[in-house]
Amino acid sequence: NAGVMQNPRHLVRRRGQEARLRCSPMKGHSHVYWYRQLPEEGLKFMVYLQKENIIDESGMPKERFSAEFPKEGPSILRIQQVVRGDSAAYFCASSRRTGTNEKLFFGSGTQLSVL
Amino acid sequence: AQKVTQAQTEISVVEKEDVTLDCVYETRDTTYYLFWYKQPPSGELVFLIRRNSFDEQNEISGRYSWNFQKSTSSFNFTITASQVVDSAVYFCALSGKEGGAQKLVFGQGTRLTINP
Numbered sequence: 001n002a003g004v005m006q007n008p009r010h011l012v013r014r015r016g017q018e019a020r021l022r023c024s025p026m027k028g029h030s031h032v033y034w035y036r037q038l039p040e041e042g043l044k045f046m047v048y049l050q051k052e053n054i055i056d057e058s059g060m061p062k063e064r065f066s067a068e069f070p071k072e073g074p075s076i077l078r079i080q081q082v083v084r085g086d087s088a089a090y091f092c093a094s095s096r097r098t099g100t101n102e103k104l105f106f107g108s109g110t111q112l113s114v115l
Numbered sequence: 116a117q118k119v120t121q122a123q124t125e126i127s128v129v130e131k132e133d134v135t136l137d138c139v140y141e142t143r144d145t146t147y148y149l150f151w152y153k154q155p156p157s158g159e160l161v162f163l164i165r166r167n168s169f170d171e172q173n174e175i176s177g178r179y180s181w182n183f184q185k186s187t188s189s190f191n192f193t194i195t196a197s198q199v200v201d202s203a204v205y206f207c208a209l210s211g212k213e214g215g216a217q218k219l220v221f222g223q224g225t226r227l228t229i230n231p
Contacts, residue, residue, distance in 0.1 A: 033217060042119075042206055042221035043160075056218065091160060098217055106152075106160040 004029075004094050005074075006107035014115050019079040019086070021110045025094030032075040033104060034067060037089040049075060050098075082114045117142045119209050121222035128197055129230050136192045136225045138207030144168070147211030149183065149190045150219065154204040163205075166190065197229045 005024040013019050025032050030051050035043040036059075048056040049069035060067070064082075069075040079086055089111050093104040118141040128134050140149065151163040164174060166183050174181045178195045194201055204226045208219045 031217065035219075035221075042121075042223045043208075043219070044221070045218045048217060059218075089158065095217060102217060103162065103165055104217065104219065105162070108157075108159040111158065 004092055004105050004107035006090075006092050006110050008110060009108065010111045010113070012113045012115065013082050015083055016081050019082050019112055019114075021077040021079075021090050021092075021112070022074045023077070023092030023094075023107060024074040025092075026096075026105050029094035029096050029105070031095045031098055031102075032069050033093045033095075034075075034077050035091045035093065037091060037109070039088070043091060046077075055098075079112075082112075084114050087112055087114045117144075117209055117211060117220045119207050119220050119222035121205075121207055121225050123225045124223070125226045125228070127228040127230060130199055131196050133193060133195050134197050134227065134229075136194075136205050136207075136227065138190045138192065138222060140188050140190065140207070140209045142209060142211050144211035147209060150208040150210070151181065151190075151192050152206045152208065154206065154224070156203070160206075163192075168211075194227075199229045199231055202227060202229045 004026055007022050032049045034046040036046050037043045045059040047060050047067045052071050064080045066078045089109045091106050091109045093106045095102040095104050120139045147168045149166045153161040171183050180193045182191045204224045206224045207222045210219050
């Protein structure tokens with residue numbers, strides 16, 4: 001039973017390019033969460049999605065960032081026109097249900113480096 | 116607002132020493148969950164423990180133990196007889212209805228270095 005799969009593991013982009021980060025949740029999980037870890041900081045919540053719906057995007061920057069979780073396929077976090085400040089580790093987590101007692105399973109993260 | 120504070124930014128000890136990582140939290144929820152995660156140099160997040168707010172019993176798992184004290188809003192983590200493989204960044208986290216179910220609030224992390 002594979003865990004949460006994120007790819008790519010490392011992504012290098014030049015300023016102004018687009019970055020697409022993919023996350024496949026654990027089998028049977030329909031809830032996906034994205035977190036960002038800036039250098040030397042803890043993880044910060046970005047967005048929570050359920051299949052085809054964005055439930056909570058209170059942690060997403062207002063511009064250039066978007067997320068989706070289609071009916072089929074992985075969840076995608078998309079960053080348009082990347083800037084150096086977007087360099088960070090982006091973690092995806094999934095759960096079977098929602099609720100404060102549900103355990104989140106995290107992927108290994110995607111390290112985004114913007115040159 | 117919910118908040119998690121890990122006051123120790125870095126800790127360095129010699130192998131076999133015991134070490135305690137502090138975690139203090141703030142929340143207005145009466146029902147909430149506390150977590151510890153380990154992030155080794157490879158970068159992934161490894162789940163260590165989840166504790167709900169109604170269970171104040173201390174937990175021991177091998178060399179790891181956790182002390183949850185609601186009176187001081189603390190959830191400290193102790194490693195006994197530390198080993199080099201314990202070197203990692205450790206995060207304490209909180210979830211509760213105040214912040215939104217499943218929206219974990221993480222502390223800044225404590226970088227633990229175990230020297231041989």
